[in-house]
Amino acid sequence: MADEILNGNTDSEASNFIRDLVRSDVAAGLRGGRVETRFPPEPNGYLHIGHVKAICLDFGIAEEFGGVCHLRMDDTNPTKENMEYVESIINDIHWLGFDWGKHLYFASDYFEKMYECAQTLIRKRLAYVCDLAPEAWEAYRGDLTNPGKEPPGRLRSVAENLDLFARMRAGEFEDGAMVLRARIDMASPNIHMRDPVIYRIRRVHHFRQGDKWCIYPMYDFAHPIEDAIERITHSFCTLEFEIHRPFYDWLLKSLDWPDPPVQTEFSRLNLNYTVMSKRKLLELVRDHHVSGWDDPRMPTVSGLRRRGVPASAMRNFCELVGVTKFNAVTDMAFFEHCVREELNRGASRYLAVLDPLKVVIENYPEGQVEYLDAVNNPENPAAGSRQVPFAREIYIERSDFMEEPVKGYFRLAPDREVRLRYGYFIRCTGVEKDAAGRITALRAVYDPETRGGNAPDGRKVKGTIHWVAIAAAVAGTARLYDRLFTVEAPGADGTDYLTQLNPDSLREAACWMEPALAALPVGETVQFERLGYFCKDRDSTAECAVFNRTVALKDSWAKKQAR
């Protein structure tokens, strides 16, 4: 602990280029020395773990430098946006533990102001109405290797442009008949500077503006204005917007905006064995490859929450993964590590058996039930202990018995002794099988002297296994999740990512649990000892508790076996 402090490895404030940039801006007194950021999602889908990285950055930097972070719905394209998405975004960010106070904004609330900005541009001869069809425009645009050429619309007078633009707004023209373009440089090597479209005609009902507008601003035009109106100082976005930055700067300069915000780009989060694009996530939901946006296999915030991942684990993961401009792919194993680390500290332990094998303890009194003291969390003595019922007939995990044990196996085997967690030592005295030779039950004897798990004579056992008393057990279902895709980079090399879905990403198992688990509230994540972390799902009923496996425990024995 002391070493960590000495080494400066207190992880919560690892240096990154954006933090350094903001620090130096503040030190230099740029933009009044203020720090004001924003997280600007388009409400056209649910938030995923990639967004969480941006959220942690935007809110984290603001908080660190004593500023505020706005939540702004970037709702400039009504075709894909709706209120359900807005609500899920708000809910998810709050759940993650961030708050924007009164600073919730909608880009669409600025439409009038944006319209005025467009008029200003027209008056400055920096924007014009273009009635070229998209295909016709291509001839003027040029391409990556060839410069574009002067489009005819550039010749229009200010008055005519003002008039046409007003009539675009008034709905005099068909969708797509004309657009408003910024007038910049048709020869620019950056195609986004070759007179980009800033307004298009689109007769679509807007979920907040209704049918007030039939023209909508493009992202390139809208975003800088949104940032500027809100007096954002630092506008962080992902790498693909890098090439838009010259336009961002050009626009605010053209509008003579004082002290304009500055855009800085960082690389988005990529995780292997999953997909992160909204298009693909939407497709998984729409075509029922998963049960919904909050399917526990989804990398969405709602999915991971339902899976049992704590918000703190997500935040910590995003902090540890860092912020750079390098196009990185983070190992899912690292995410799982962050989840386990958090849960190991906080999750209470319980006993549950997923693949039951009955054991009859022949020297234990028939009909007797006693209660054994079980520690709730060895990592946290304050979590206390509970009583677990024990009886003559119990279930153990089928994998905890081997009739002919392999080398290195130290669980139960004929004539071998193991410890029942929190209970007694038992010795296997017999194996019962059905006609097919499948083991149906085990006979065993227990040593009454070993109650609690220690032998007075000092003898040791190698294995400790979990169990539940059959008579007191509660029935439930465990949903065992595995990675959603079978390959590290779904969709790479032109392969259809849907063909790479993991057919075994969900396996349901009946499970037998100690009674305390029945009373657990929905949404709580606990550890099933020796198995993994499980989160009580909202599908639970009075008769059947449903648990989603968040992540399995590390299993060095299984790993060794696999080798």
Place this chain on the structure above:
RNA sequence: AACCCCAUGGUGUAAUGGUAGCACAAAUGAUUUUGGUUCAUUUAGUCGAGGUUCGAAUCCUUGUGGGGUUGCCA
């Protein structure tokens, strides 16, 4: 093909011209009433070639590799 961005162990990231460090993963051992946890140890890196400098992961040139851009999406 043109322009822009990027390149540090298998993965992610630090070192801001001065001892290449951390985490994950992997391996070994110790501890352990979870084959969990914890602890110790080990393996493993500055993309190549030139240059500047007393000194380069860092600056310059160049090559290579990866990513982005040719929506009236964001």
